[in-house]
Amino acid sequence: MTIADPSMRRSRSRLAAAVAMAVTVALAAGCGSGNATPAPSSAGTAGAPTASHPTVVGNITVFAASSLTDAFTEAAKAFHARNPGVAVQFNFASSSALATQINEGAPADVFASADQAQMQVVADRSGVVDPAVFATNVPVVVTPKGSAAVRSFADLAKPGIKLVLAAKDVPIGKYARDVLQRASGAGGIAPDFATKVLANLKSDEANVRAVLAKVQLGEADAGIVYVTDIGAAKDDVNRIEIPAAYNVVAEYPIAVLKPSKAPTAARAFVTFLRSAEGQAILQKYGFQPG
Template identity: 40%
Template sequence: MSPTLTRRRAAAAALTAALLAPALSACGADDEKSGAAASPGASASAQAKAANLTVLAASSLTDVFKTAGAAYEKSHPGTKVTFSFAGSQELAAQVKQGAPADALVTADTKTMDGLKAETGGATVIAKNRLVIAAGKGNPFKIDELRDLADGKIKVVLAAPEVPVGRYSKQILDAQKIEVKPVSQEPNVRAVLSKVELGEADAGLVYKTDSAKSGDKVVSVDIPDDQNAVASYPAATIKQSGNGEAAAAFVAWLSTPEAQKILQDAGFQQP
């Protein structure tokens, strides 16, 4: 090969390399940008899997949701569920005040309906009924709603703005039974506690709560035609920073696994 031809080929190769360099550099930059763009997605996914959820829930769900929460965490590694239990009216106030939380479960649809601006669509995940919780051994032999009108019996009820208090008023009014409670409590657990401690002789509570008291109280069933059905709707909270994870938890509450936990605790199908 002549020296002249060799020099020409070397020059052509150098020119080609010079022309390709910017394109290769641009591709590398695009790849870096692509990698940078992918990182937030991967990070978000990891964050969703490791979400710390705060769920506001009605007091009557205290025991069963502790079991449900443990089951959910087991089947969703990296997710932690923390519950805050209170009367539904208290929970509603917290949501309206912007308390940091991801999901809400109330003991009535009326309370949830009043929070449509703050929550996503609600789904009823369980139902419940009322019973009379009589003191240990049922010394007053209470066996029907009408017995609660006896002035000798100290009856405690939930306040009327509380779902269980509203249900109690509803069934007593329907039977034209006048009861003068010795106190009106902020949630169903407070009503039950008064009876358990002997500070009241009887109270109206949810069937599931009374069942958890063992022999501390006697549960007196109320006939269906004199009773009220409590519905428990669940919804995400719009201001949640864990929207996807919160929606996943709310959806899980309607799955066979969650429904079995609820029904084993005495809740009825939605």
């Protein structure tokens, strides 16, 4: 089942988001408590508030880029241990899909995006409070275990390679193309490197997990994903570092949303992620400090 995992996880989180949204809408219409969302979704949802130290109280819904799934799920548990009065619920999807949902009125309190562009999209339409970078991530090349087609970053330009990238509008797809451009003409690399590599492009995948799945299945010879995505797939793929001279650093901004009905609890979660404890959890999953 490792084969089906990435896409299934995605559709599951979508389903969970849809259910959460439906429940929230029903509650808002039914009893006017727009923010009291129960917890039908995945792990990381904290239980009912206990009365020990109710410094911050509230239920928050965090919309987060799918690359944050594992790290945020663990961070929410640690956060809840410190703030028993706050229940955290997640909606994980691609940043662009999340931005659309938020701008269409989805009840979110916090938005964690995989790039600045999507944060801007939300800031322009829905309004955000003090967005700030809380983590960074780096792109790497992945190849299927047991495949010799691509052995180095330079091999990506070899004619006949089957390459998959995320679409150019998806953050990791844009970063991948930026890396190729920056590498072109850099020390020992031909000026037409990017053109040659993109001639090998076989698919514009919808998100980073789909890129990884194509490589895991051996369907593609290489792909570019975030280093943090390899986790569960590390037995199926080889990792080729991109030389730092032309690699890019992906910045993850986070912000409390202006329409949030629980801004204090939302702010507490953001503060926790930027604390030493929150940063340690993020680093465990391969993120760098923001």
